[in-house]
Amino acid sequence: MSFTLTVNGVVHTVEADADTPLLWVLRDSLHLTGTKFGCGVGQCGACTVHIDGQPLRSCTLAVADAGDRKITTIEAVSGPEARAILAAWVAGDVPQCGYCQSGQIMSAVALLQEIPRPSDNDIDLAMNGNICRCGTYMRIRAAIKAASQEVRAGRA
DSSP, X not given: OEEEXXXXXXXXXXXXXXXXXXXXXXXXXXXXXTSOOSOSSSSSOTTEEEETTEEEETTSSBHHHHTXXXXXXXXXXXXXXXXXXXXXXXXXXXXXXXXXXXXXXXXXXXXXXXOSSOOHHHHXXXXXXXXXXXXXXXXXXXXXXXXXXXXXXXXX
């Protein structure tokens, strides 16, 4: 079947079975490999993308269900929250192996877009389900807090 998707602001027509996970369409058809495969059941967060601004797991969303929704991947995440998160990730030396980082970043950006001054509980809730096998959770939390301060100060 043929599907028309808006990914990173560009309209694409792709051929895929209706039940093909969006993750595989992004990676294999559109060659956007920043979104990672982790578990395939939506529990690790490595495949997180924004769909209409909300973080969703692309491994569990069928391409047919993506419809005409706006899809943003790590390759095109933008805005002050994204700039602040990316800068804080580097400054805080957040990643170790880096495999989960695109999903972590996508969830963190969505959090700051929704809650500019997140509490520890807000961070825990927003990042729940984003697994970091290296255990850099404390650095992730610190980076989100630093990014929040930068955005609120207008420096991002």
